[in-house]
Amino acid sequence: GENVGLHLPTLSVQEGDNSIINCAYSNSASDYFIWYKQESGKGPQFIIDIRSNMDKRQGQRVTVLLNKTVKHLSLQIAATQPGDSAVYFCAENNSGGGADGLTFGKGTHLIIQP
Amino acid sequence: DTAVSQTPKYLVTQMGNDKSIKCEQNLGHDTMYWYKQDSKKFLKIMFSYNNKELIINETVPNRFSPKSPDKAHLNLHINSLELGDSAVYFCASSQSSEQFFGPGTRLTVL
16 A cells, blocks of 8 residues: 655764765655654654645754655754654545544664764 | 643553553644554554544554544554554644644554
8 A cells, every 4th residue: 555654764964964864755746744752752753844834844953855756845943953853654644634544654863873 | 831742652562452642732722633653663643633523534443542532632542452453543633624633652562
């Protein structure tokens, strides 16, 4: 079936470096994408989202890139900090972010090395 | 101050029992959800409720039933618990796009 998946289950980055987490999706009807951060023992926390009419969106230290041609989504985190260590999920739906639930990818564990 | 809260945080029970998990949101959102996260951290939508109407039910066994007494609450009832029900269950709410998640309830079925 159609799903959202991640290329790398674990990513280790040196503190201060930039990190890139990748995500592939297969549902061409998806029009809303979102990245969540989940720390141990906590619920997912919103990081940044993007709609299909955009290819790039920036937040504070984070950038999301969307390539609809190859159905690829990425999250860039600049100047990583110890607090960035967490599991990161991409998610999508095809109702513009409305009442349908999100379809989540498998998650990437980002480890920030001191 | 908690936007989305769940109780209990931990729930340990025997197979065959019936249990409930409560969820409350104080954000005034119209839509609430239940997700299940398995041991491999995979998150999957179970239900969503909009203005007390069930919108989706993603092939969840009928042993699971959401109950919404009002717009701010969406409780999850589980009958005849099975070992495979062990997971972390997350409640979430949204008004338009971004979904806000609760802290989760870790359910362990023995």
